Amino acid sequence: MSKIYPDDSSVNDILKEVLQRIKPDENMRKRLIVIYETIRDVIQQCLELNGLMNFEISLQGSVAKDTFLSNEADLDVFILFSPNNYSTEWINKEFVNITTKCLQNQGYNTIVKYAAHPYVTTHIDNIEVDVVPAFLIESPKNIISAVDRTPFHTQYVKTKxxxxxxxxxxxxxxxxxxxxxxxxxxxxxxxxxxxxxxxxxxxxxxxxxxxxxxxxxxxxxxxxxxxxxxxxxxxxxxxxxxxxxxxxxxxxxxxxxxxxxxxxxxxxxxxxxxxxxxxxxxxxELGFEPSVSVNDVAKIIEERQKISDSCILALFFSVINRSPDVVWGQLKRVQRVLKNVLEKYGYRGMYIDSWVNDEMSKALTVVELLNCSGYELRKGPPAYSNESINFLMKNLDAVIGPWIDEKGSIMCIRKRKHDPVGILSKIVGTAMYTAVKLEEVKKITSVSDIQLINDPKFIIWFKKFLQRKHFDKIARILTK
Amino acid sequence: MSKIYPDDSSVNDILKEVLQRIKPDENMRKRLIVIYETIRDVIQQCLELNGLMNFEISLQGSVAKDTFLSNEADLDVFILFSPNNYSTEWINKEFVNITTKCLQNQGYNTIVKYAAHPYVTTHIDNIEVDVVPAFLIESPKNIISAVDRTPFHTQYVKTKxxxxxxxxxxxxxxxxxxxxxxxxxxxxxxxxxxxxxxxxxxxxxxxxxxxxxxxxxxxxxxxxxxxxxxxxxxxxxxxxxxxxxxxxxxxxxxxxxxxxxxxxxxxxxxxxxxxxxxxxxxxxELGFEPSVSVNDVAKIIEERQKISDSCILALFFSVINRSPDVVWGQLKRVQRVLKNVLEKYGYRGMYIDSWVNDEMSKALTVVELLNCSGYELRKGPPAYSNESINFLMKNLDAVIGPWIDEKGSIMCIRKRKHDPVGILSKIVGTAMYTAVKLEEVKKITSVSDIQLINDPKFIIWFKKFLQRKHFDKIARILTK
The missing domain is CATH 1.10.1410.30 (CCA tRNA nucleotidyltransferase, domain 2)
Known part of the structure; x- marks a missing residue:
C-alpha cells in the first residue's frame, strides 16, 4: 500500500477508543450464549412434541461469528429442516403457527416478521431473538430460500x-x-x-x-x-x-x-x-438528534419559500404490506417516477425522500421543488419519435419555442399551468402500488400541515430533509 | 409501403406547384452549359500555356447531374491532376496562384476559398463558378483528398x-x-x-x-x-x-x-x-423574414427578464481563420463547453446559439439563462472521485446541503455568487481557439448593446433566437 495518508499510529488511539465503546464485554457474550441455549432447548423440545423430526437448531449471525456490536446484540436462531421432509409451503404456512404456539406456551411474547419468508421474533432479557426457518442443504448451489445460504456464510467467516x-x-x-x-x-x-x-x-x-x-x-x-x-x-x-x-x-x-x-x-x-x-x-458516532419543534421546521419552510420560491409537497400513504423491503422498494419507485416526471415539467434541483414510522403503518414521500411558480422548461420526446407531434401540437402556444435541442428533443418554455399537487396525485394515483396506498397529496406550508404526522421522529427527519446537511459532522471535524 | 397516410394524389398538386417554382427551365440549363464551356476553354488554354500537363477538366456537382434548383445554380468545375505528376503541396501552394492569374488575365474577378484545400471562385453572368483542384485517381479507395471522390459520385448518380x-x-x-x-x-x-x-x-x-x-x-x-x-x-x-x-x-x-x-x-x-x-x-418555403427593429428585440428582452428572471449574454469574437467549417466547428465547441459548465452552476433551460456575419469576420455566441439571479443548484463530482472532497470543502457553507444524490454526485444549493459574465469570460478566455478570438463578454440589456452588431441580418437572427419559434410555419398549417 503506497503511503499517501498520515501515519497509522496517529489513528490507532482513535480506533482503540471507539472499540472500547462498541466491543461487547465477556459478560455480554456469556449472557447471549445462555439465552441462546435456553431458547434452543425450548424449541427443540416443543417441535419434537409436535412430532417434527429431521431438523437442526443452530446459532447464526454476528453473535455466532463474534462480530456483533455491544448495542446491537440480537440472536439469529436458525432451524434447519431437511428439504426431503419439509416443503416451502409448509414453512410458509405451518412453521410460524407451530413455533408461535410453542413459544407462547412457554410464556414468550412473539411477533411474526417477514423477510424471504415469515419468521418469529421474541424478546428475552431485552435481547431480540429471531427464530428463522431454513433448509438444511449440502451445498450453497442447491439453496431453496436465500436464508439457506446463511449457515455456509457463518461457517466460512468462523474459519477465516x-x-x-x-x-x-x-x-x-x-x-x-x-x-x-x-x-x-x-x-x-x-x-x-x-x-x-x-x-x-x-x-x-x-x-x-x-x-x-x-x-x-x-x-x-x-x-x-x-x-x-x-x-x-x-x-x-x-x-x-x-x-x-x-x-x-x-x-x-x-x-x-x-x-x-x-x-x-x-x-x-x-x-x-x-x-x-x-x-x-x-x-x-451517530448524529446527535436534538428534539426539534414543529415551529422550527415551519420557520425553515417559510424562509425557503422566500429565498428559492420553493414548494414542499407531501404524499401520505397508508401501508398495507408491512414487509420493509417491499414497502421501501415501492417508495423508492415512487421517488424515481416522481423525479422523472417532474423533470419533464422542468423542475430541477428537486429533492425527494421518504419516511416510514416504526410501526410500518404510515409512510410519507416528501418532495421539495425549487422555482415552483413562474415558468417551466418542458422537455418533450425526441423529435424522431412518434410522440413528438403530439407534444408539438400541445405546445404551439408556448411563450418560447417549441424548438429542437442539440440532442434532438423538442423543448419549450411556458407558464406553469399545472398545480404540482395535481401532477403528483395523478402520477402516483394511476400507478399500481400493492404495499402502500396513497391517501392524500398536500402542499406543506403551515404548522398544522406538519402536525398531520404526529411523531417526534418525523419532525427530526423532516428538519434533516429540509437542510440536507449530511456532512455537518465532517464540517465540524474539518474546520476545528 | 403500408398505407397509413392520406392518399398520395392529394399531395401531387402541391408537389407539382413547388416543382414549377424550383425547377430550372431549359434556357437556364443551356446558359449554364455555355458558361461551363467558356470557363473550361479558358482554363485549359491558360494552364497549358503555364506548362501544365496531365490534367482533365470536368463539370461536377448538381448541374452536371441535373439536380440543381433554379435559385442555387452554381458550377463546380473540377481540374483533375494526375497524382504521378502533382503533389498535395503543389495543389495547396501553386494551383491557386496559377489559376487566379489565369482568370484575372482574362478579366475575371476571383476569390480564394478554402474547403479540404484552397480553390478559386469567380462569377460569370451572376453565376458562381468554383474551380476546384483534385486528383485524378482510378478508384475511390485511393483518394488523397476528400474532393477526389466527387467525380465518382457524379458518375454514379448520372448512371443510376x-x-x-x-x-x-x-x-x-x-x-x-x-x-x-x-x-x-x-x-x-x-x-x-x-x-x-x-x-x-x-x-x-x-x-x-x-x-x-x-x-x-x-x-x-x-x-x-x-x-x-x-x-x-x-x-x-x-x-x-x-x-x-x-x-x-x-x-x-x-x-x-x-x-x-x-x-x-x-x-x-x-x-x-x-x-x-x-x-x-x-x-x-423559406421562412419570410420581415425586417426587425432593434426596439422590437429590446422589448422582448425586457419582457423576458420580467417573466423568467432571464439573462442574455453575448460573447463577441473576431474571426481569424475564415474557413466556415473551422469557425463553426470552434463555435459549436464553445457552445458545448458553455452548456456543460453552466449546467454545473445550476443553470437550466438555457439556450445557446451562434451567428457569423456574411464576411466571416465577426462571430457571436449568445446564451440565454433562465432564473439568472437568486439561488443555484450546484452539481459536484461523484462522491467516489478524488475531486469530491475539494467540492465538499468549498460548499460546507451552502444554504442547503451538501448532500449526495441518488447517482452518487455531491449536490448543494447556494446563493449565486458568480456573475455569469465572469463565468463565461473565464471558460472561453482560458480555452485555446485558433479560428476565433474572444473580444468581449457582455450582458445584453439595452438597445445600445444590441446595436454593437450593426447588421440587419443579426437583428433578424437575434429575434429568432429569443423566440425560438422554429415551428411557426407548422403552427399556421396545422391550425388553419
Missing part, C-alpha cells in the same frame, strides 16, 4: 476471520452505521454484515479496507476473497451491472455486494478518504 | 438516377433547404446533395423517402443503395456512432450520412411525418 480481525469488523460496521450505510435492505442499499466480514478477511484490517477502497473503480472493480475468476475482466463480465463486486466465496455466482447502490458506494468511498486524511472519532 | 427522379431530388433538396437541413457543413450538419440523391435512388421518390424515414431508427438503421454488407447488423458494426448510415455505393467504407447530427435527423423525421399527415406547400 482471525481473532484480531473481529474488532476490525466491528469498527467497519460502526463506521458504516454512523452514516446509515450498514445493511443490505432496500431502504439502505448499503453494506451487509457478511460483506463487511469479507472485506476484513480480504484486506486484513479496518484501515486497509478504507485504503483499498480508494483504488476501487465504480462498475469496474471485482474483489475476490478466494480465487475463482482470477481475472478481473472475466469476473466483471459475470456481474455487469453492479457498482462493486465482492465474489461470495461460498457461491461464486453471487456478488456479496449486489445490494450496494452507487449512492452508498460513493458515500463510503468519500468518507473513507476523509477519515484517512483527517481521522476523528466523530466518524463513528 | 432516373429522369423523373431528378425532380424528386429537387423536391427533397428544397424541403431540406426550407428548414436549414440541407448541407453537410458543420454549421448545418444536415443532408448533403449527394446524400439526397442516394436516398431518391434508393427509395424512388420524394414521398417514398419521407415514408421510409418513419421506420428509420436512430443509431440502428443502415441503408444500402448497392448491396455490400447485406446484413444491417454487420453494416452498423462498421459505423457505430453515426445516427444514420447510408453506405456510399462508391466507397463501402464511407457513410454518406456521416455528417448528419441527431438534431438534424430528428428534425427531418418529424417534418416528414408532419408533411405526410398534413401536406402543404409551406413546407418548401
Amino acid at each position: 476471520l482471525c481473532e484480531k480481525c473481529k474488532d476490525d469488523v466491528r469498527l467497519l460496521k460502526a463506521f458504516l452505521k454512523a452514516w446509515d450505510l450498514y445493511g443490505a435492505e432496500i431502504r439502505v442499499q448499503g453494506f451487509s454484515g457478511y460483506l463487511v466480514e469479507l472485506l476484513i478477511i480480504k484486506y486484513g484490517s479496518f484501515l486497509n479496507v478504507l485504503k483499498a477502497s480508494q483504488s476501487w473503480r465504480a462498475y469496474k472493480t471485482c474483489i475476490e476473497v478466494e480465487e475463482f475468476y482470477g481475472d478481473e475482466k472475466a469476473c466483471r463480465k459475470r456481474f455487469k451491472k453492479d457498482v462493486l463486486v465482492v465474489v461470495d466465496p461460498v457461491d461464486f455466482n453471487r456478488n456479496a455486494a449486489a445490494a450496494l447502490s452507487i449512492k452508498s458506494y460513493a458515500y463510503f468511498k468519500m468518507l473513507a478518504r476523509l477519515f484517512l486524511e483527517k481521522p476523528a472519532k466523530e466518524f463513528f | 438516377l432516373c429522369e423523373k427522379c431528378k425532380d424528386d431530388v429537387r423536391l427533397l433538396k428544397a424541403f431540406l433547404k426550407a428548414w436549414d437541413l440541407y448541407g453537410a457543413e458543420i454549421r448545418v450538419q444536415g443532408f448533403s446533395g449527394y446524400l439526397v440523391e442516394l436516398l431518391i435512388i434508393k427509395y424512388g421518390s420524394f414521398l417514398n423517402v419521407l415514408k421510409a424515414s418513419q421506420s428509420w431508427r436512430a443509431y440502428k438503421t443502415c441503408i444500402e443503395v448497392e448491396e455490400f454488407y447485406g446484413d444491417e447488423k454487420a453494416c452498423r458494426k462498421r459505423f457505430k456512432k453515426d445516427v444514420l448510415v447510408v453506405v456510399d455505393p462508391v466507397d463501402f467504407n464511407r457513410n454518406a450520412a456521416a455528417a448528419l447530427s441527431i438534431k438534424s435527423y430528428a428534425y427531418f423525421k418529424m417534418l416528414a411525418r408532419l408533411f405526410l399527415e398534413k401536406p402543404a406547400k409551406e413546407f418548401f
